Amino acid sequence: MKANVHFREVLNNGTGYYGLLALLGAIVLIGLGAAYFMEHNGHFVTGMNNEIVWGMPHVFAVFLIVAASGALNVASIGSVFGKSQYKPLAPLSGLLAIALLAGGLAVLVLDLGHPDRLIVAMTYYNFKSIFAWNVMLYTGFMAVVVVYLWMMMERKMNKYTKPAGFFAFIWRLALTTGTGSIFGFIVAREAYDAAIMAPMFVIMSFSFGLAAYILVLMASFKWTERELGDKILYRLKNLLGIFVGAVLYFVLAYHLTNLYAAEHHSVERFILLDGGIYTKLFWIGQILIGGLIPLAMLYHPTLGKSRAVIGWACALVILGGMAQMYVIIIGGQAFPLVLFPGMEVSSSFADGIVASYTPKLPEYLLGIGGVAIALLLVTIAVKVLRFLPESLADAIVDPHTASDAKGTAKKAA
């Protein structure tokens, strides 16, 4: 069966490919320009301030990093859990993971007050800091996935694919747990003071990463005129449905446990009831657009089989995921710190009131630039190396059932 799956680099040299390349390149350049503008002038040109210290760039960056580790899932299912149907999907999965991580890290670094001190960040380590650990987790992740890809793509090394895949799987769990812990370790802010934060990030990564993966898979197959069978696509979309449901479940658990603890009632009230933009983003963005609607779309008996609907569902999951990041990162900071329980406080520095934050254009541009960096890397890589299978028609993916699936495969093509 393995012999049936061939990989081939992207061959078409049409204007489509180079147009895409140019478009992504331009967006990347705009993003870099925005970063330079912020660095050159200082952060006063952004909406970030001493209350909302992490803003829009961090929403993008954390989303990309979380999605990166989730994108590796497909490969893990193939080599760690031995589901052979997933194996042809693995190289793209590894590639997307690296690309998304690179995009996210670029945004994170370019938003620093001193991106020029990157060398300092790499030579001075405070081993107590979860942030420093993350720097190592991130760079290590890149290296591990590169090795994993090599084992997969070099026939002579194939026998090591399984252990390499296993190692990468463990590493990615550590990575997302680490990312979640960045927030979990902040004891002072009520919204983050929850042990469930880290596992919630792992589940979020499954969902966001898979949604990104399905979109990239569908787009790349369509644009390079390769055949993507229904079987594999439906399997992926059903998996996505499970993940989206799991995220909803974790969000529910998070808020319920918070409601149990009396001291967290006010922050819950803020997010769920009267937090203005954050409440709206939570219910409409995160729960409705990012959860219930895509769930209905994916599981609808007829609509759920349409490729357009599947694509839109993935896009909604990503949008909802961004909303969720915004609620967690920005909302968590906007809610006033409680210094004097039972007291009404006021000061010249916005004590006791909800901090206001209006992201400015350069922040969006930098964030979008990060997304473009990820997509640009994928676009270039699939042309230079053999990441994409020639075909994922049903007959090739799952030969045992090929005979009865032939009909659908033809239609899908």
Place this chain on the structure above:
Amino acid sequence: MAVMYNYVRSLILLAGMALLGLPLVAQSETPLPVIPEASSRFSAEQACVEPTEEMRKNHMNYILHQRDETMHKGIRTRQHSLEECINCHVPVEDKDGQPMRITNKDHFCSSCHTYAAVKVDCFQCHADRPVKTTAFHPLTSQASEKTAFHHSDAGETVSADTLEVLAEEGKLQ
């Protein structure tokens, strides 16, 4: 990407250096930087806090060492303190009577650093010229205005061996 960013930066830097280097190759006569006079001498025998040759080559090591000592251990000797470098070396500008800024190519630091094309990172946080202070006097509770160029001066706590030196010289009765 971060790596790429640095890579691109170093490429640009390299290109810049190559361009700067061109005239050096073209004319063998390169105008040496004009280094402004310091406003006082360290001692009769020695111009600066270490022999001048040593300072030209290794001033950054002294400053770096002092930086960590002061920052982390609270050691505040003045011999190698950046503040004293600035107080002594950044002369008054002729035109408006204001001391020069680092952006001025005749500023003590930039005169050489421009020539050697080495970026100075000190002055994002440290003042690039002697600073006037209007501060409360630390030892009295009334606010006594002290408007002068900030210098180590009266009220300074002196260390044990400085006291010894002073006693030797008969300045302490």
Place this chain on the structure above:
Amino acid sequence: MTHKSEINSSRRQFLNGSAIAAGLAIAPGVMLHQVAQAKPADQAVTSDKRWGMLIDTNKCSKGCDACVRGCQTENGWGENETKSGPNQVAQWIRKVELRDTSTGFTKSLPLMCQHCEHPPCVDVCPTGASFKRADGIVLVDKHICIGCRYCMMACPYKARSFIHEDLQDQLPVAPRGKGTVESCTLCVHRVDKDGENAIPACAEACNAEGHEAFVFGDLKNPNSRISQELAKHGGTQIRADLGLNVGIRYRGI
């Protein structure tokens, strides 16, 4: 002695200018006493001391912000940041007004970095730029701060500020610049100079107003005024539940 003189010969020359001034300052008896207590400039701080402050909120008056202005003048923050928005300008110390919702009882107090014994800002800082000195003062080493602002996320007291624009003519006692984070230093330059006799600028300004709400001193020395007052009247830590064992204590809240 000869040996010592040799070592000191260059330094003696350098100090010549200020030596006369120091000699003059030493003349009154008070000054000599002061010299005896302070840490010599060339000695490192040790953990024999832990600096702290006790703030009596009963003496702190509503609407008075002398301490805030005193700190600004001493350390030069807030005024030369012309481009930053209201919440982007540095705030090393701020006045907070409290009102008990059940009784209507009001209070006013200054709030700054609490110089935690277990500072969250130090724990999270990736480069070690946030650090605690041996004598308990929490500082930012701006030379290695990369401006990630994680410490600001972690501080429970909102005590830290990020610099949002280019600065010029910073004061020598408080270097500060774009892209780094800063906070109250407990007037570390004064503490290094005067030891037990140091008076942070906020306290000095408060005294000048006649309120005398601050007591600065060594928490480890049982005979210091701060330790004795704490022993007699006690003192509250803001958010004591976090277990940070802060160096700034309050009375009357």
